[in-house]
Every structure is written in structure tokens, then in C-alpha cells.
Amino acid sequence: DVKVTQSSRYLVKRTGEKVFLECVQDMDHENMFWYRQDPGLGLRLIYFSYDVKMKEKGDIPEGYSVSREKKERFSLILESASTNQTSMYLCASRRTGGNTGELFFGEGSRLTVL
């Protein structure tokens, strides 16, 4: 069974803390993504990566950074968490080419910043 695994389902952090969200996929996918999901706004792309050590900004990269040192792992970093970063964070992966272009999502990490 193919999987995208997010290390933390629920996190509570304080303003100013550094936050790491980890994501691992076991499908050997080239592309990985971080989205945040907020009520009424849908899913918004923060960053994506199409190869190891490569990254591209999405629509809302401000306040975030990412790291992709290995193909299977894509980390989202909040250098100094703020309350407006309270959200559900979704990691996804996708294969380049093939018959379908579907994104495979993890279960999500719900972050609360106090």
C-alpha cells in the first residue's frame, strides 16, 4: 500500500518557536509538495520540489522554508512560528509522467501556534 507519511498529526507551538514538519513517501516519486488548508480557502501551495535539493516557491511561501536532502523526504520549516500559521498542513507526492498526474496526500499535520 503506497503511502505518504507525515510525522506529526497534531502539534502545539508557541509564537517564535521553530517548527519542523516531516514528510516521507515510499513511492519513489520525484515531486513532493507542501500545502496548507484553511476553511474557506481550500488548499494553497507553499512549496514544491521536483528533485533532491531542488525547490520551487508556491503561492504562499512567506514565513516558510523547505528541505529535500533525500528523494523520499520533504521537510517544511517554520523559522519563527506565528499565530497566522495555525493551520492544517498537507504533504503530497506525485510521479513525473505516467498515465495519471494524481497527487498522493498524507493524513495532514494540524499545527496550532499560541
Added chain:
Amino acid sequence: GESVGLHLPTLSVQEGDNSIINCAYSNSASDYFIWYKQESGKGPQFIIDIRSNMDKRQGQRVTVLLNKTVKHLSLQIAATQPGDSAVYFCAENIGPAGNQFYFGTGTSLTVIP
């Protein structure tokens, strides 16, 4: 920016009835569309996709219709079951590398037993 939206934020249907969830998109250049289902507390799951060279695609109990003239797509669920209760998103694929997906805000489907 791109706009991918849904006509109704909520939809309630009787068990056994057919459900239709609609989605509008704004970019004529989009060539790939996906419907996702998201159950409470879970990540989105792929339901069905369609490319712009098709008007209709069928899966198991689901059908996606694409009308490029009015930039509209719909998801039809036949014989809706309680397990179909979830939020449904359409996603539009934009970008030369195919990595720019834009998601609608979602329609919450409630199936009444």
C-alpha cells in the same frame, strides 16, 4: 490569479439518490483536472481525473463531465451512500511541468440515511 471554485459549499442528499457536485475554473489553458474526496480527519484521496481532450470519464459509481466551452466540470456520484459523506475538491493543473495544481474550496456532501 487562477480561480477554481465550486457553486455550492454544502450539499445534502438522500441515501440512494444521485449527487452532482459542480466546479468552475477560469484558465482556458488548463488541461488536466482531478476530483478529490476528503473525509474528516484525513488527507484528500484521488477519485477520478480527466484530461481536456475528453468530455466525460467514468469510474466506479462516479462520472466526471468537462465542459470546456463554459469552463465547468462536475462530479456525479450514483446511488450515494453514507460513506460518500465528505468534502469534495476539484483541482486544476496549470504549468509546463504539471506541478501547479489549484484547488477549489470544496463542497461538503452530507448523505442522509
